[in-house]
Amino acid sequence: MDNSTLTSLVSELSALATAYAPSTGHDAASQAPKVALVNLTRKIQQSLMDPAMMVQAHSLQMAEMVSVRTLLDLKVFEKMPTDESERITGKELSEQSGVQQALLERLFRPLVASGFITQSGDGSYGSTKFSQAYTSFPGLFFTLMFDHFLQPMTDLPKYLAKHGAVEPTSFYVNPYSDYHNASDSGLTTWEIMSKDPQKLKTFQIGLTTGDAMVPITGYYDFNQLALTEEELEKHGDRVSLVDIGGGVGNVAKRILDEYKELKPENIVLEDLNSIIDMAEKEETVPDGVKVLKHDFWTEQPVKGAKAYYFRRVFHDYSDELCAKLLKQVIPAMTAPDSRVLVADMLLPEIMTAKEAHTAALDVACMVMGGKERTEQDFRMLFQSVGLEVVAIHRAPGAAAGVVEGRLKS
Numbered sequence: 219m220d221n222s223t224l225t226s227l228v229s230e231l232s233a234l235a236t237a238y239a240p241s242t243g244h245d246a247a248s249q250a251p252k253v254a255l256v257n258l259t260r261k262i263q264q265s266l267m268d269p270a271m272m273v274q275a276h277s278l279q280m281a282e283m284v285s286v287r288t289l290l291d292l293k294v295f296e297k298m299p300t301d302e303s304e305r306i307t308g309k310e311l312s313e314q315s316g317v318q319q320a321l322l323e324r325l326f327r328p329l330v331a332s333g334f335i336t337q338s339g340d341g342s343y344g345s346t347k348f349s350q351a352y353t354s355f356p357g358l359f360f361t362l363m364f365d366h367f368l369q370p371m372t373d374l375p376k377y378l379a380k381h382g383a384v385e386p387t388s389f390y391v392n393p394y395s396d397y398h399n400a401s402d403s404g405l406t407t408w409e410i411m412s413k414d415p416q417k418l419k420t421f422q423i424g425l426t427t428g429d430a431m432v433p434i435t436g437y438y439d440f441n442q443l444a445l446t447e448e449e450l451e452k453h454g455d456r457v458s459l460v461d462i463g464g465g466v467g468n469v470a471k472r473i474l475d476e477y478k479e480l481k482p483e484n485i486v487l488e489d490l491n492s493i494i495d496m497a498e499k500e501e502t503v504p505d506g507v508k509v510l511k512h513d514f515w516t517e518q519p520v521k522g523a524k525a526y527y528f529r530r531v532f533h534d535y536s537d538e539l540c541a542k543l544l545k546q547v548i549p550a551m552t553a554p555d556s557r558v559l560v561a562d563m564l565l566p567e568i569m570t571a572k573e574a575h576t577a578a579l580d581v582a583c584m585v586m587g588g589k590e591r592t593e594q595d596f597r598m599l600f601q602s603v604g605l606e607v608v609a610i611h612r613a614p615g616a617a618a619g620v621v622e623g624r625l626k627s
């Protein structure tokens with residue numbers, strides 16, 4: 219790269235840095251200026267790196283991830299001082315954590331190199347905002363990504379050599395089941411995961427991060443599903459919204475809290491027996507909302523509802539299986555205004571650094587035979603079962619939205 223390109227990138231960086239005002243908001247819009255700065259610094263770095271440096275960078279990332287995951291397990295970060303200016307020696311840390319000093323020092327080297335922890339001239343160590351944060355929720359999410367996605371994914375070449383170079387689409391045979399030597403077991407991914415309660419717990423806690431990536435409210439107007447007096451006079455039992463695979467009711471609650479024209483008695487929450495039992499036991503179903511134990515691979519029993527809503531369900535399944543899900547709902551769309559609403563992440567058609575997280579999560583979904591989708595993917599999926607997309611409601615600032623479909627006229 220010539221000097222003029224470098225200086226122009228650096229000038230761009232300088233302009234962005236001058237205008238930068240740190241935000242405490244965690245939503246995508248508040249984070250955008252920071253993300254732009256980080257991405258630009260990466261662009262500058264990459265423009266300077268030759269391919270051998272990229273290999274070095276990847277190698278460091280591999281060592282760093284393994285070290286972080288191992289040290290989380292050994293509970294080493296939590297033994298480090300939380301004040302970044304305080305130091306701890308390798309010997310002290312070894313005594314406090316029970317980890318051999320030599321091993322500790324070797325696992326720490328990649329982390330000092332990457333800036334995850336610090337090391338002083340006398341050899342002692344210090345924590346950073348990263349190592350401190352990893353002792354709580356971010357560390358759990360990292361563990362989820364490492365254990366459930368990275369580990370099976372490292373065997374992807376082997377998996378593809380065995381099953382063909384095509385996207386994994388099954389819930390029974392996929393990189394996750396192969397990694398657990400369970401591809402012939404007839405067990406689903408969830409059943410395999412359930413065999414290890416600790417792993418299942420990590421997965422469930424980690425999932426709450428994914429939750430924020432598909433906002434529930436603030437872009438699709440659920441008030442439009444409210445039933446008028448006239449409609450209720452004609453069909454007293456008509457339903458506004460069926461929340462299919464709706465979990466324990468927290469999504470329905472958020473919708474009702476924000477969209478006051480909707481009546482809880484016109485909402486049906488559907489999920490598997492065990493989830494509905496749990497929701498009722500823990501009283502998480504909003505007052506008035508009807509519950510139904512329903513397996514979404516079977517025909518939808520609530521007919522003529524205004525909307526059949528799937529949030530964060532489709533990304534768990536291949537196109538073929540999502541088509542099956544839609545086919546269970548189509549016969550129930552008996553009213554002219556019946557709609558399917560699919561809320562999920564929306565991958566950009568052309569990948570950008572600012573939406574990098576969507577690519578990471580799509581690859582994670584692939585491990586279990588699932589898939590994140592672009593708008594175009596959704597249009598093709600809907601079309602394949604005789605639905606047309608009438609609108610795509612995008613969540614502002616997020617790579618997510620609600621895809622609205624109806625029967626083709």
Ligand SMILES: C[S@@+](CC[C@H](N)C(=O)[O-])C[C@H]1O[C@@H](n2cnc3c(N)ncnc32)[C@H](O)[C@@H]1O
Pocket residue numbers: 429462463464465466469488489490493512513514515528529530531
């Ligand atoms: C990722 S969670 C999404 C939950 C909720 N919609 C949300 O956005 O938080 C997927 C949901 O699908 C449910 N589910 C899985 N298989 C199902 C089936 N065969 N029938 C009905 N629900 C199912 C799960 O129990 C879980 O609640």
